[in-house]
Each structure stands twice: as structure tokens, then as C-alpha cells.
Amino acid sequence: MLKVAAITNHELASTNYWDQLEQIAASDVDFIVLREKNLTEEEYTDYAKRALRLCSIHQKTCVLQHFGKAAIRLHIPRFQCSLPYLETHSSLLYYMTTLGVSVHTVEEAIKAEQLGATYLMASHVFPTACKPSDPPIGVDTVEAICKAVKIPVYALGGVTPKTISQLQDVPIKGVALMSGLMTCPDVPEYLKELRA
Secondary structure: OOEEEEEOOOOOOOOOHHHHHHHHHHOOOOEEEEOOOOOOHHHHHHHHHHHHHHHHHOOOEEEEEOOHHHHHHOOOOEEEEEHHHHHHOHHHHHOOOEEEEEEOOHHHHHHHHHOOOOEEEEEOOOOOOOOOOOOOOHHHHHHHHHHHOOOOEEEEOOOOOOOHHHHOOOOOOEEEEOHHHHHOOOHHHHHHHHHO
């Protein structure tokens, strides 16, 4: 069974962000990545405290992103970042037991694994409204990334109940969803469609 990671983005929430996040945390997603890169570090820390409480109530793993200092200060050993961020903040490795890295090519994937990533987010796979001007990397690149590394790979970007079947023969560990989960009125129903 494919794992499902939820990526948050408060700017996309069509209803109350915290209500939507609670619905996601209460669903059968496998973990939540608190993305929120458009906040200040102080705002992000406040969001993280609240999200971590929500995740704790629903026994869901929460991975922090983009703000390494906040993760370290909050003693959260789970972090996700870009490859350039990891290259310039290698001391993160001392604090993290889980380290996800966003990659777009096979070369980046190999480098991220060498630098200590424990999983990869390969993106963006399909055309997505979040990055309309960037061409997607496509299913073939995701497959090549999976074959080039030994760590788990998640497919991110444009993954929906309509597109997920294109990934069925690719050896990914799971998929990551942002827009779909942040905007759908019924998270369990959306996930049921996705897993079907």
C-alpha cells in the first residue's frame, strides 16, 4: 500500500486552515509535512507548536520544513528541505533522525542520499497550479530516481485520484499531496478515491 504524505499550505486552505489540518491529521495519511515557507521564522514556530499538538492528539508524525532552527529549538528530529538548503546547513544531520530532501533530477537524488537524506520528494511529477511555469519532471524521471537510490522516494506535484494510476508501476514508497488535501471538503473521501 502506497504511503501518503500531506503537505500543508495555509494559503490554499479553502476553509479554516486549522480545521482542515485537523481533518487531515485525523485521516489515514501517514505523515504531515508542515511546509508554510511563506511565514517568518517566528510565525512558523507558532504554527509548528500548534500543528505538533494536533498531530500528537491524532498520533500522526509531523515533519517540519524550511526552518531548521525552529525544528532544532523545538527538539523535533524530523525535517524536510531543499538540496541547496542541506548543502549549506549540513549540521542539521546531528539533530535529525528523519531528513527528507526535495529533488528534481537523478543527480540531485544521488547527491541528497550521499549527504544523508533518509527519504526524497521527487517533484513536481505532473503539471500543477502551484508551479504553472515550471515543466513537470514526469513519471520516467521519478522512476529513474527510484532506481538510482536506496532510500524511499515520494512522488509530489499534481498527484490526484485522476493521475495516480500513472505511477502504479513506479517503485515509489508513496505520494505527497498538497493542493488536493488543503482544498477538499472531505479528506477521508478524497483519500479513499486516491487509494482506490
